């Protein structure tokens with residue numbers, strides 16, 4: 001039976017779920033996080049969506065702090081939006097940035113820090129850095145419910161841009177230093193520190209031994225087109241998609257409406273199978289008759305994703 005169970009045998013530490021809006025990323029992420037927590041691994045599920053829904057699905061109030069999920073041992077959740085990431089970045093780096101730059105330019109604290117925080121890719125870099133820190137510190141598995149497709153790709157591409165930006169930065173700041181006739185700038189040291197951080201982030205996230213990207217899609221034309229695009233874009237970042245969750249499949253129709261829907265879906269399932277069946281595992285998740293909310297329902301999702309009782 002096709003499932004995500006092969007991931008259990010690996011040392012992967014981050015499982016990213018991506019795909020277009022509304023296809024079942026949060027549902028699949030939550031079922032997967034539950035799976036690893038139930039195996040006794042300390043697991044964190046992160047949503048980086050602007051409109052996160054982990055609170056709803058786990059029926060636990062979750063915010064931008066890591067929160068234990070009620071009723072599930074080893075499971076923690078976190079909803080973090082880009083603004084919060086930026087706030088944390090400023091808290092972590094703001095004082096040293098200001099201290100370094102205030103020797104050269106006479107500008108208020110907020111303006112200096114805001115200006116530096118606008119560097120291209122810095123936000124994405126920090127998001128990844130934040131996740132990496134969680135892995136090193138507290139968690140054995142991180143399940144990442146990403147924002148709809150385009151953003152994820154941006155996220156993966158930008159640390160590289162940030163690194164390129166940093167490569168230029170010392171030159172820019174040296175020029176500033178010379179202009180103001182200053183003998184020494186601690187800013188070059190900060191840049192060197194950031195460059196090292198960015199490199200660690202890129203190394204970690206581009207290593208398939210650490211990270212797996214799981215595509216979630218639906219058996220409809222849009223789902224198939226979007227999958228093609230995401231898969232080829234990820235390939236440009238050196239990421240292979242080896243698991244595709246086809247969500248909302250009608251398997252046992254018992255009325256005309258569902259028979260018709262199944263007939264509509266089947267060619268698209270077939271297309272995905274023909275195009276990606278060789279290099280990816282296709283997991284078909286049935287359309288369930290109820291809202292997927294709460295731990296009990298999520299156990300069913302887990303069973304579909306990981307083979308469950310059927311083995």
Ligand SMILES: Nc1ncnc2c1ncn2[C@@H]1O[C@H](COP(=O)(O)OP(=O)(O)OP(=O)(O)O)[C@@H](O)[C@H]1O
Pocket residue numbers: 020021022023024025026027028049053148247248285286287288289290291292293
């Ligand atoms: N297999 C399924 N059977 C029944 N309902 C489902 C199934 N999968 C998802 N749903 C429902 O569909 C809706 C969208 O699912 P979900 O929130 O997981 O998608 P998403 O990709 O995370 O969406 P978004 O892009 O908005 O974050 C939810 O109400 C969820 O309960």
Ligand SMILES: [Mg+2]
Pocket residue numbers: 025026027049053145
């Ligand atoms: Mg979602």
